[in-house]
Amino acid sequence: MTTAHAIIDLDVTGDRINRHIYGHFAEHLGRCIYDGFWVGEDSEIPNVRGIRLDIVEALKALDIPNLRWPGGCFADTYHWRDGIGPRELRPRIANTNWGDVVENNHFGTHEFMDLCDLLGADAYVNGNIGSGTVQEMADWVEYLTRGDDSPMARLRRENGRDEPWKVPFWGLGNEAWGCGGNMSAAHYAEEARRYATFAHNHGENRLTRIAAGANEDDLDWTRVLMKSLMECHGCTLYGNLPYQAISFHYYTHSGSGINTEDAAPFSGAQYYDTMAHAADVERIVRGHVAVMDSYDPDNRVSLVCDEWGTWWNVEEGTNPGFLFQQNTVRDALVAGIHFDVFHRYARRISMANIAQTVNVLQAMVLTDGDRLVLTPTYHVFEMNKRHQDALQLHTSVRDTPTLRVRGGDLPLVSMSASTRDDTALISLSHLAIDADCAVSIDLRGRDAKITRARVLTGDDASACNDAEAPDRVAPRGLDATLRDGILTITMPPHSFATVELALEPESDRGDVTR
Numbered sequence: 001m002t003t004a005h006a007i008i009d010l011d012v013t014g015d016r017i018n019r020h021i022y023g024h025f026a027e028h029l030g031r032c033i034y035d036g037f038w039v040g041e042d043s044e045i046p047n048v049r050g051i052r053l054d055i056v057e058a059l060k061a062l063d064i065p066n067l068r069w070p071g072g073c074f075a076d077t078y079h080w081r082d083g084i085g086p087r088e089l090r091p092r093i094a095n096t097n098w099g100d101v102v103e104n105n106h107f108g109t110h111e112f113m114d115l116c117d118l119l120g121a122d123a124y125v126n127g128n129i130g131s132g133t134v135q136e137m138a139d140w141v142e143y144l145t146r147g148d149d150s151p152m153a154r155l156r157r158e159n160g161r162d163e164p165w166k167v168p169f170w171g172l173g174n175e176a177w178g179c180g181g182n183m184s185a186a187h188y189a190e191e192a193r194r195y196a197t198f199a200h201n202h203g204e205n206r207l208t209r210i211a212a213g214a215n216e217d218d219l220d221w222t223r224v225l226m227k228s229l230m231e232c233h234g235c236t237l238y239g240n241l242p243y244q245a246i247s248f249h250y251y252t253h254s255g256s257g258i259n260t261e262d263a264a265p266f267s268g269a270q271y272y273d274t275m276a277h278a279a280d281v282e283r284i285v286r287g288h289v290a291v292m293d294s295y296d297p298d299n300r301v302s303l304v305c306d307e308w309g310t311w312w313n314v315e316e317g318t319n320p321g322f323l324f325q326q327n328t329v330r331d332a333l334v335a336g337i338h339f340d341v342f343h344r345y346a347r348r349i350s351m352a353n354i355a356q357t358v359n360v361l362q363a364m365v366l367t368d369g370d371r372l373v374l375t376p377t378y379h380v381f382e383m384n385k386r387h388q389d390a391l392q393l394h395t396s397v398r399d400t401p402t403l404r405v406r407g408g409d410l411p412l413v414s415m416s417a418s419t420r421d422d423t424a425l426i427s428l429s430h431l432a433i434d435a436d437c438a439v440s441i442d443l444r445g446r447d448a449k450i451t452r453a454r455v456l457t458g459d460d461a462s463a464c465n466d467a468e469a470p471d472r473v474a475p476r477g478l479d480a481t482l483r484d485g486i487l488t489i490t491m492p493p494h495s496f497a498t499v500e501l502a503l504e505p506e507s508d509r510g511d512v513t514r
């Protein structure tokens with residue numbers, strides 16, 4: 001048994017944790033859309049207008065805030081007019097990025113917006129810069145969001161939708177340094193400004209336009225974009241920024257790169273290597289935030305991590321282009337670590353989207369015919385959901401066991417906390433693979449009562465859920481005590497836990513000076 005100590009100042013709140021940090025991503029890739037979200041109206045699997053109902057219900061239980069679509073790399077090959085009008089007349093195209101399969105375009109703009117409505121999620125539509133045109137993107141925005149009698153609004157009505165939709169988030173291409181066009185940062189910076197200029201706000205709709213950002217710690221990419229944005233002539237003259245956010249992508253793996261090792265089984269060394277790689281997201285976020293701070297101290301431009309998660313080899317016997325992988329306790333801990341970092345940098349990070357929601361990479365749900373399995377990662381999103389739109393609580397981990405991995409000291413306990421409506425939520429990830437950890441947290445500043453404590457783990461770190469044992473890894477009750485302001489729990493090996501607290505109402509507190 002090891003020990004860890006921490007302090008949380010329940011009366012010291014920080015920035016609001018944007019609920020969109022709990023966002024999702026659905027690409028036309030493998031079985032994410034087809035045989036995932038979309039089963040078609042004639043399917044025997046219960047569906048609403050072709051959209052699979054059990055997936056909608058599972059995601060609604062997470063309070064899913066937004067969904068990014070149609071890619072990824074696919075976005076820069078996607079021409080939106082292929083996906084409107086009667087389905088039987090839509091062109092069949094090749095999905096050159098993912099499996100080189102035929103895409104029948106049955107899931108297009110109307111189906112995606114219907115899915116967002118069913119989920120109660122905001123739409124994040126990713127436009128095509130790589131192989132599209134400025135006019136094509138401008139038309140798509142108009143088609144989606146314009147209410148009057150404009151040409152695109154009329155076309156939308158001809159296709160059965162009278163009212164414009166609300167689209168809050170708009171992506172300006174994807175991975176422009178790679179599959180999105182292999183551009184230089186300087187070239188893309190010009191393109192992003194130009195495309196963004198014509199992606200108009202129609203009526204009441206207000207777009208947050210998101211520039212395609214860096215791969216991992218490519219700070220130069222962010223620097224070039226920030227400089228181009230903050231120093232653009234028209235931008236300084238009129239005070240309007242063509243785009244409002246910049247993204248970056250970060251995938252977790254062990255060993256030498258993505259797509260080189262299996263989701264399971266894995267060795268202890270591979271496990272810890274993965275944890276260290278996941279924890280490295282903090283260095284990367286810190287770097288991008290520092291660059292953005294230097295150009296934009298007033299926080300006018302936000303940082304978006306619109307692709308993150310683990311990337312393992314595909315499961316044996318599945319299409320290598322479909323990126324279907326199992327999801328274990330190790331993946332859940334990767335998620336726990338990322339959320340702690342995203343919470344800490346809530347001042348600048350406005351959104352994050354795990355890749356990807358259904359049947360692809362670090363998924364929330366895996367389907368097999370009519371069966372659906374919730375993954376360990378799903379449970380982290382559920383256990384953490386009350387962090388959405390809550391205020392950061394200052395948390396300091398005073399001592400924690402560490403392990404030497406990748407040339408650094410990996411803390412084996414990661415933690416973050418937030419508060420809203422006289423409640424608090426504490427999240428903890430315990431990474432040691434073979435020992436319990438007694439964690440004691442000094443809760444200061446407000447009286448608190450434990451209302452619920454839960455833990456997520458498995459017999460070993462490679463435990464997963466499948467059709468035979470869908471609840472092998474699921475949250476269970478955790479013993480927690482709170483005496484004289486000290487919260488104590490014992491975390492099993494490789495576990496994620498949440499402790500929910502009711503706080504003494506602010507109005508009952510004396511003359512606490514803040």
Ligand code: AHR
Nearest residue numbers: 071072073074174175355
């Ligand atoms: O999420 C899978 C792919 O990873 C996306 O299409 C691309 O943006 C990234 O390289």
